Amino acid sequence: MTAESDPNRKTVLDDDTELVQAINAGDTQRFQELVQRYEQKLYTFGRRMCRNESDAEDLVQDTFLNVYRYLKDFRYETRFKNWLYRVAANTALKKRRRSKFAPEPELPLEELVEREDLAAPGEVPEWARMPLEQLLNEELLGILHQAIWSLPEKYRIVVILRDIEEFSTEDTAQILNLSPANVKVRLHRARLFLRDKLKGYFGHDV
Amino acid sequence: MMCDPHDPSHCLQLFDKLSEYIDGEMDEAERRAIEAHIAQCVACSGCLQSLKRTIALCKRAGRQAVPAVFSEKLQTMIQHIQSAH
Numbered sequence: 001m002t003a004e005s006d007p008n009r010k011t012v013l014d015d016d017t018e019l020v021q022a023i024n025a026g027d028t029q030r031f032q033e034l035v036q037r038y039e040q041k042l043y044t045f046g047r048r049m050c051r052n053e054s055d056a057e058d059l060v061q062d063t064f065l066n067v068y069r070y071l072k073d074f075r076y077e078t079r080f081k082n083w084l085y086r087v088a089a090n091t092a093l094k095k096r097r098r099s100k101f102a103p104e105p106e107l108p109l110e111e112l113v114e115r116e117d118l119a120a121p122g123e124v125p126e127w128a129r130m131p132l133e134q135l136l137n138e139e140l141l142g143i144l145h146q147a148i149w150s151l152p153e154k155y156r157i158v159v160i161l162r163d164i165e166e167f168s169t170e171d172t173a174q175i176l177n178l179s180p181a182n183v184k185v186r187l188h189r190a191r192l193f194l195r196d197k198l199k200g201y202f203g204h205d206v
Numbered sequence: 207m208m209c210d211p212h213d214p215s216h217c218l219q220l221f222d223k224l225s226e227y228i229d230g231e232m233d234e235a236e237r238r239a240i241e242a243h244i245a246q247c248v249a250c251s252g253c254l255q256s257l258k259r260t261i262a263l264c265k266r267a268g269r270q271a272v273p274a275v276f277s278e279k280l281q282t283m284i285q286h287i288q289s290a291h
Binding site for chain 1: 221222224225226229231248251252255256257258259260261262263264265266267268269270271272276277279280281283284285287288
């Protein structure tokens, strides 16, 4: 039985369906519309994934090339946005595999939670208490971006999809072809790593 | 999770669950147990707040404006592949 003739096949319609169907029906000029719709989102994804600006641009460009090439294979079984980010994620991960052969480091939980954090009652640190608007500035955002770039890639991509792009756990699992449980583990470790870097920046103990 | 509120090994077990708690992805019984512990453990409460703040900062990391030059380059590339097909 082909996917098309399977009565149990799920079809997901969303704001992109009409445009994608039009392109796949031959109106390829409308691909520009798709690019305009997603270029900023994918550029942000690229800049958070890649420390180097030109690597981020290559990632966006290669992603759109792959989308153009494989759009006909999109089966409307997920939201188009999930499929697009799956292409972007695969493009990003393939680039790394081509450029580095060293295995990715792990983030063991024990190293992320210092025992002294929890050994003695402390108080909520000032940076976690003060109003967010008062805390936010260019320097802090720079520190946060550096911290995200210093995460091993398999953790970085999860925290970007969950906490920056704000995909759900299920959508992130679908995009990365991971189990939801695996997404949760990687996300928690990535957040602890970032918390640790921010803690260092603010110079507090908790 | 009824135990000494400042038992570090117990706190470490709880720490493993904090993201699921923040994301509202745990069942009612687990959620209540964590809240009961946090209500009496100042150290865990501090960790929870700093983790929540870290997530809030990530959510505010901001969209990145696409440089005009790159946007034009992208359009040119698309026109090129369209004309090639």
